[in-house]
Amino acid sequence: MKVLEGIKVLDFxxxxxxxxxSALLADYGAEVIRVDRVGGGEDRFIVPVTEQGEGALFLQVNRNKRSMTLDLDSEEGRDIVRRLVADADVVIANMPPRTLASLGLDYESLCRIKPDIILVAANAFGNSEAVRDRPGFDGVGQALSGAVHIAGTPDQPQKAMVPVVDFATAFSCALGTVLALYERKRSGMGQEVSASLLCTGLNMASGALIEEALLGLDRAATLNRASSYAPSDIFKAKDGWFITQxxxxxxxxxxxxxxxxxxLLDDPRFADDRLRGEHGEFLSEVMSAWCQDLSQAEALAQLERARIPAGPVNSPREALEDKTIEAANLIHWMDYPGAPKKVPIFATPVSLSRTPPEIRTRAPLTGEHTDEILAGVGYDAQAIAGLRLRNVI
Known part of the structure; x- marks a missing residue:
């Protein structure tokens, strides 16, 4: 039996x-219904990779779900939501509070339908009245936290080009959901699970922020070179780049x-990590001289023998072909309608030995399961046909 088998999740x-x-919850057995806009939500079509236009990240973060389409602005659509909520355990909606309320997805409205419901509501800046309704994306969370300032160079700040804050917020929300479900077993009550991109970003940057608060060093960016230990940098071998720390x-x-x-071991300039970080430019130069005539493979092999963490700087193509990644068995290749090749879907980042997660099904097409979901909450074929005729679904 899966850990979350029997748990029903509505994903807005x-x-x-x-x-x-919700994908993480689905990997562990929860039944997840993705509620799409009629025609498909905007996030479905970012970085399109299929004939229908499904986006690359959409395929990763919507596996193991069913999809129905629904006009949430119509009264009939709201009635369908009420029926779905009455049969659900968890509602997920990462929207500002004002938007949640306008759609009838705020916690108070949901509780009137099902008193023990759990609402998982992440937003950009948290629930303080001064900031709660402001929109924001991953990059804003990175930039506000101080992380972008200490990346890149003093003349050119650099954010991470992958959405680290978004994904870390999703991990936090999944943890919060499981905690709320666990607590509900004892109390019989639901509650709201809150998270924000800003709080996630601040936690990820907390080491740099605490250092600044206590020591006031006002650190400048040093590209890929760490400021608090060394050598820690990205280095160039004859045929490619690698990182070591x-x-x-x-x-x-x-x-x-x-x-x-x-x-260098007994040189007072390098007596501890802090001092090595302060003299990191020199130590990076020593490392660069050591590896300039080595191939990437030779340098990495010697670093591994010395038990020093290191790895190649892969392009996306190289990552897909990397032998370490292949040996770790972390990619599930799945068919998807309209995709030119099999789609690589990446494994759940946490596993349990006795009740492991499972990626069972591909991301759904827009509204692929609308009819069966509506039938499951009491609509017959004639009623479903009428809803479709009126563009409610």
Whole structure:
């Protein structure tokens, strides 16, 4: 039996934080219905990769779900929502509170339908009245947190080009959902699970923020070079780039032996991680000189023998062909209608030994399961045909 088997989830989420949260729950057995706009939500078509226009991230964060289409602005659509909520355990909707209320998806409205419902509602900036209705995306969370300032260079800040804050918020929401379900077993009561991109970003940047609060160093960006230990940087071999990170004296000792500079171990400039970070430019130069005549494979093999964390800087194409990734068995290749090739869907990032997650089905087409979902809450074929004729579904 799956961990969340029997749990029913309504997913009104968009983009990543909401949909990926529900995908994680679905991987562990929850029944998830994605409620799409008639014609498909805007997040379905970002970075299109199929004949119908489904987007790359959409395929990843909407596996294991069924889809129905619904006009939430119509009274008949609202009635369908009420029926669905009455049969659900969890509602996921990563929208500002004002939008939730206008759609009747705020916690108070949902509780009137089902008192023990759990609402999972992430937004951009949190629930403080001054900021709760402002829109925001992953990059805004990164930038506000200070993370973008300390990436790149002083002349050119650089955000992560993958949505790290969105995905981390989804992980938090999934944890919050499971906690609320666990607590409900004891109390019999539902509650609202809150998260924000801003709070996630601040947590991810917390080390740099705490250091600044206590020491006031006002650090500038140093591209890929770490500020608090060294050598930690991206280095160029003859045929490609790789990253390595040396932290702590035992590892630094092994590194000095690897690069044939044992005298650096007792140099007072490099007595601890903080000092090594302050002199990181010099240590990166030593490392660059060591690897400039080595191939990427040779450099990585020597670093692995020295037990120093390192890895190639893969392009997306190289990542898909990487032997380490292949050996880790982390990619599920799935067929999708209209896709030119099989789609790589990436494994659930946390697993359980006895009740593991499972990626069972591809992301749904728009409204693919509308009829069967409506039939499940009491609509007959004639009523469903009428709803479709009136563009409610």
């Amino acid at each position: 989420g968009r983009f990543i934080a909401g949909p990926y949260c 040396v932290i702590g004296r035992p590892m630094f000792k092994r590194w000095t032996q690897l690069v044939a500079r044992p005298e």
